[in-house]
Amino acid sequence: MAGITSSVGLGSGLEISKIVETLVNADTSAKNAQITRQTANNSAMISGIGALRSALTAFTTAMGKLNDKTTPSFNAYAATSANENVVKVTSSNKAVAGTYSIAVENLATSSKVASQSFASSTDAIDAGDMVIGVGSKSYTVKVGSGATLESVRDQINKEQGINGISANIVNGKDGARLVLSSSATGAGNDISVTGDIDALKIDGTKSMSENANGAGYVEGQAKDAKLTIDGLAVTSATNKISDAVSGLTLDLTGASASSGGTFTPTKVTVAANNDGLKTSVQSFVDAYNTLQKAIGTLTAVTEDADGNKVLGSLTNDPTTRSLLNDVRKVLAEVGAGDRLTSLSQLGINTTKDGTLEFNSVKFGVAMNDKKLGAEIQQLFTADNGIIERMKKAIDPYNATDGSLATRKSGLDKIAKNLSEQKLALERRIESLTTALTKQYATLDANLGKMKAQANQITSIFEALNAQAKNS
Structure with missing residues (x-):
């Protein structure tokens, strides 16, 4: 116990430390036991709430995986592709068990175009509106004064990235060109650039060699995917096809091998997914x-x-x-x-x-x-x-903000309050120990003085008695 040392009073012979310890315990033990018991119960409850929340979180996470819409866990049918380098396939409950023969002539592609050539990427570009068309949609980039080919590239990426349009600069033997790409695939989604800035105009339906200003498409126009399913011709603006075969989604990943104009088909199998x-x-x-x-x-x-x-x-x-x-x-x-x-x-x-x-x-x-x-x-x-x-x-x-979180918050407040009560009790124990020790030390000193006085008086009377006997 704080402030108590093992000692025996020199004047009284009393065990002051034990007396003080007993008195302090009598005053504080009930409260100390109460705080200890309440702290243990509260800590156990906090631990239990935490363990319960962890178990619930683990359960809901597992349920989330089973309920994932992109990779359904409860499909009645499973589809497999004999060659996923050509086509990947997933099925839904609307699928029908069977086999399908799929040959991919070409994938759906997007448009990529290049501007006329410039001496360098730092060439100045006139201010004005640059209108980028992709199929039936158009997006305007307002080019300010002092622009360069590089700043126009950066502006396009910043403003039009959300629309699937990106820009870069390619430095070739004939100079620097602004190259635009689109994420939109399918025939008719060619990129065009019109507007006020003549130097950046591009007709994306023609090649660079066909246009007088040397601007045009890089490899080819945007085109649809072409394939056959059991010999039936199918076209798609995208490489993800979900409406060609009931219950199946086809992800085209590459063209089929071909020989003499004949494309090798890939076998797709749909079977019960028991x-x-x-x-x-x-x-x-x-x-x-x-x-x-x-x-x-x-x-x-x-x-x-x-x-x-x-x-x-x-x-x-x-x-x-x-x-x-x-x-x-x-x-x-x-x-x-x-x-x-x-x-x-x-x-x-x-x-x-x-x-x-x-x-x-x-x-x-x-x-x-x-x-x-x-x-x-x-x-x-x-x-x-x-x-x-x-x-x-x-x-x-x-x-x-659920009931368990509210419970935890309340229990944390109780824990803090109990901790403060414990500190207050420790301060009282220390204060009471000091006070009682001081009181008993004073008592011991007074008893020592009284004992010394008694011994002195006894000695006086003994001396008087001895003198009386000798007279």
Whole structure:
């Protein structure tokens, strides 16, 4: 204890340190025990809230991956390409099992044009409007006085990058040229430059050698992709084609090999995705069970080695209990599908401890006999599907302004208050120890004086008695 040293009073023989320690403990031990108990309980609650929020975040992250629109996890069909250097393919639930033969004659291309040549990239450019056309759209770049070819390039990139237009300067043997590119592919999307600045005008429908000013397209005009699907001719302004085959999206990546004008086709296969669906459903079950087990640990009642009950950090916590009920309620709600409306139809059932079990045999029957594969996506990822309803159930608790964040903020304030109480108590202990030690030291000194006086008086009387006997 602060300020107390082991000592015995010289005048009284009293153990001052022990007396002071006992008195200080009697005055402060109850409060100290209260603060210690409340701090431990509050710290456990903070830890429990943090662990619960981490578990909820992990669960919602897993749900987000299963609900990714760009790479759907619950497609009833899987499509594969025999040569992804020519075409990559993805499927949706609208696909039809079968094979397709795809030959790509050429990819869709965009426009790239070059201006007339200049002596250098620092050549002065007249002020005026530079109107850049791409297909039916046009964009105006207002060139100010004192501009150079370089500053015009920089201005185009700054102002028109958002529109898919970029500029650069290429220095060739005949001088410097401003080169413009567009991200818009397809026939008719050629770049043209008109306006007030004659030196920058470009007719993008002709080559540089065809135009009198030496400006024009660099390699060719923008063109559509050309391909055949099972021998049927298809054209597309882009290399991503989603309307040619029902349920399939084709990403053209290169031209097919050709010989004598004949292009070698690539085989695309579409088949039932039962294994992929099973993996995705199992991922949902695993993520849900991980969350349930985490909550179970936080709310469990166990026994220690002596048989005493040990409560989890969130045992009997009303917020956690409410959260658990809301999450479990989602599983019991009926889906909006035509034939598939519940998880039990896929072999998913709730066990006594709240976790899910997945019966793969029953799932196989649902896929192969009942043909429910095409409806799984709607059950899980459709608007108001299981994953969206799970998110709606969890958000009020785990959002940045949710009830758990509010609880954490309140607990942090309590922790700060308890810490301040602890410091105040320590100051009182130190002050009380100093005061009592001083008081008992004074008492000891006074007792020492009284003892010395008593000894002196005793000596006087003993001397008088001895003198009386000798007289």
